[in-house]
Amino acid sequence: MSFDLVFFGGTGDLTWRKLMPALFQAFRHGKLPGAEQGEARILAVARDDQSDEQYRAWLHEKLRSVDASKRPSEEEFERFARLIFYRRMDLSQPEHYLRLKDWLAHRDGGRPADTVVMYLATSPHLFPVICEQLGAAGLNDERVRVVLEKPLGHDLKSAQEINRVVRSVFAENQALRIDHYLGKPSVQNLSALRFGNALFEPLWRRESIANIQITLAESLGVGTRGDFYDRTGALRDMVQNHALQLLTMIAMEPPSSHDADAIRDEKLKVLRSLKPFTPESVARDVVRGQYRAGTVGGQPVPGYLEEAKVPPGSRCETFVALRTEVQNWRWAGVPFYLRTGKRLAARDAQIVVNFRPVPHCIFPGMHTANKLVIKLQPEDGLELHLLAAKGSGQHEHLAPVSLDLDFDRAFPTERVGAYERLLLDAIAGRLNLFVRSDEQEQAWRWVEPILDTWARDNAGPRTYAAGSWGPAAASALVARDGNAWSEEQ
Structure with missing residues (x-):
């Protein structure tokens, strides 16, 4: 070809x-x-x-x-x-x-x-x-x-206008909206994990899963892109596209086939099932932050307002944490926590599926529940955290162990980077990993109430020290449900 x-x-x-x-x-x-x-x-x-x-x-x-x-x-x-x-x-x-x-x-x-x-x-x-x-x-x-x-637009109206013009020139199957997170090997393996194995599907529902956390953390600041970032912010830059696409991959129903539209139809259903925000729920379930001066990797770093090209007194958010739910039979009542930010404690992108504890424990001591960790960066892989017997005797204690799949070691000659995969798919016309216009517009429709509420809020973002995991309110958001972020568990 x-x-x-x-x-x-x-x-x-x-x-x-x-x-x-x-x-x-x-x-x-x-x-x-x-x-x-x-x-x-x-x-x-x-x-x-x-x-x-x-x-x-x-x-x-x-x-x-x-x-x-x-x-x-x-x-x-x-x-x-x-x-x-x-x-x-x-x-x-x-x-x-x-x-x-x-x-x-x-x-x-x-x-x-x-x-x-x-x-x-x-x-x-x-x-x-x-x-x-x-x-x-x-x-x-x-x-x-x-x-x-990306980013495709600044809000729903601008995204719809871009899509209107694109549709006036190209058919939908000719327009490929790219999200490089969907090209990551571990994201690809979400489909294989769920739909290629009988092990997880019976557990992939509210009866077995306590909560799901999606973290997209960066240790870097805005660098020389202060002017661009200040017009964008963390919600538009990371949540509206990357985080929501990962959520749809986790939460979607099994598609009828591996056909692109069959997959994207199911992802769209998830976006339409997300609990809508109101001004009251934004105040309760969304935390926005902005980093101040701190220490990252042992080195002092400036705060966001001291970065080059950032306007004085900017209220742009560099951190977002939120709680939402997918309102359908599979996921009713299961919290989904999304978190992203710059100048955080580590460069770490992962999805953590926290399972419910056993209904009756016959072993002494406190035990953590099982969890599945899907690692996106800095390495790609899967970790399944289990409990195993430690020692012997009548009062046997359990200790945490993990099954760890590192894709670099498991498939050393088959590794393909995200952009490499997506470029090859674009050339070949494989649409599975590209975002359809109705998906993209529905994602904007869901985040717009947050943007509108923030525009009327004179308080602005909470500050957090560079090198931390964000404002304390983000931990409180999760703790309100009796849960904790993965690094706090």
């Missing part, structure tokens, strides 16, 4: 930090279709005026700063660079899209590519302009797919 992959925003951070290294890994692993046969082309477009060779040299230098395991050798980059081209484009100029169309039509062998993927690695406010111009230039036939990077 031949393909052309076009990166709008070809000199941006996302392209050189994430997308190009992911493509190189696919190339290194021999998984990039048509690469060895000269049927794969990667085109970067941006406003800078430079040649193919200049762009390749720029990219080569940039790739020296990526993780060592993803860094190409000189020989590898020389071969990879043969696939890479560059064109200068002003995204507001119709004639530049016609030139792009001409470039796509002319390739070695004279036949256009079987597949064209347009990856919009730009600011979301440019999505409508780019899509309209692609349509006007006729770059929207059935061979073409467009990948939309």
Whole structure:
């Protein structure tokens, strides 16, 4: 299969930090279709005026700063660079899209590519302009797919407008809304865990599960992205997309097949079943915070308001913790706790499924209940925490043990990074891991009452020390139900 992959925003951070290294890994692993046969082309477009060779040299230098395991050798980059081209484009100029169309039509062998993927690695406010111009230039036939990077909009209204324009140009199966968390191996294994094994399905319900926690924690601050982050905040940046997508993967009913729409139909049902927020429940069940100066990794770090490009007196949240429920027969009464933040105690992303304790314990002492930990970062894996007998004799005590599956060790030759997986799926037209427009809009619909309530709240976010696990109110939120966050258990 031949393909052309076009990166709008070809000199941006996302392209050189994430997308190009992911493509190189696919190339290194021999998984990039048509690469060895000269049927794969990667085109970067941006406003800078430079040649193919200049762009390749720029990219080569940039790739020296990526993780060592993803860094190409000189020989590898020389071969990879043969696939890479560059064109200068002003995204507001119709004639530049016609030139792009001409470039796509002319390739070695004279036949256009079987597949064209347009990856919009730009600011979301440019999505409508780019899509309209692609349509006007006729770059929207059935061979073409467009990948939309998050965040898609700033609220429900802006998301609906982006989707309206995208739908006016592309069919729904041509528009791929990307969420890189869905490409992580451990998230992929959620489906395998639940729907490929008979062990868990009888337990995957309110009778056996006490609560579910989703944590997406970062130890880094906003860095040099203070102006962008201040317009976004933790709720829009992490909860509306990543955290809610993980929740749907955990809570959805078994789909009828592995077909993309069968899966996405079930995820949409979960989003529609989430308990809606009111101003009263926002005050009770949502905690927002903002980090102040503290210590991370033994080093002093500034508070959010001291970061570069952050407006004085900003009330932007860098931390969110919330409690919700999925109001259906499977999950009625089971709390789902979501938590995300910057400058927290560790870089840690995980889903913890806490099971109910045994109804009658015949062993002495206090015992923790079983739990399943799905680890997303810094490593991918699964841990099942159990209790086993310790010692011998009449007064036998139980001790915690765990069954630990590390995907790097279990599948050392099969590992595929999140963006690598999603880029290959975009080229192949596999839609399972991409978000449908109705899913995305329903997620916005659910978080909007939180945003509206915060807009009327003069108190602003609670502060927390950098290097902590967020405001004390986040622990109190969980403790109110008699529970604790995983690191406090």
